[in-house]
Amino acid sequence: MDKLIQKQPPTQVRVAWHCTCFNARRASRAVTQFYDDIMEPSDVKAPQFTMLGAVNLMGPASVTRLAEHLALDRTTLTRNLKVLVDQGLVEIGPGDDRRERVASLTEAGRDALRRATPLWHQAQDAIAEKFGVDRWRRMLEDMTELAALIEAEPDS
Template sequence: MQDQSIKTVATDCTCLNLRKASRVVTQLFDQVLQPSGVLANQFALLAALSLAESVSITRLAQELVMDRTTLTRNLKPLERDGLICIEPGQDQRVRVVSLTEKGQAALVKALPLWKQAQTKVTEELGQDRWQALLSNLSDTVSLLREI
């Protein structure tokens, strides 16, 4: 009798559908960004750091809607490759993250590739559907992040 319900899991589960789409789109972005040497997630980190200039790990994690400990580990490869710099802040508890020259350069190099990936998505979905998707994703994050 729960057979009906189980079918709706496959078709209607918000989490499953989000994760599927996330996998597909991440693979596309990773592939297109390949020549730049950064992955999709790393590119987003670099972009966020470029805007924030200099920011604590906790604050950056909040902006990216990412667990703080996840961010700590995501920063590791970027630090190892010299794209970012992590220094103690005035408050000795805080560690401040910022882009290095090399990181800034990697971001600039990756930017046209990112636009390419974005264009692929908008071409496939069409502008209207893409706008709607983005808007709904953004709303989802806003509405669910604090419950």
């Protein structure tokens, strides 16, 4: 009476397609490629645009503060920033606290940000239109709150 049921394809289909993680990752891939395609003429990829914006916004800011702002692992940000530093868009120097290293935009970085911003708007608008503005707004809010909810995890 304990025989394994061999055919569970129907179950597995549902597992795959109802998985929050799979769908979040899939959406993330799709959206990233969509933005990258549109923003390509600016030579700024979508994730980099986000980082340039954060550095610009927060002025000279430490790696940890930037990472918190972007909800990114600190060490991930270190590597991501390195790409921008190598491209001359960001510079990293010492802070008041000698443990800290603070990042700020170079002139080239500000240029890149200015160049990319209209394309970013274009991508943003295209998504909103494609998906329906109201629904898009709602989903954006949902995604933000979901992330915030999870990140707040005490993890005791």
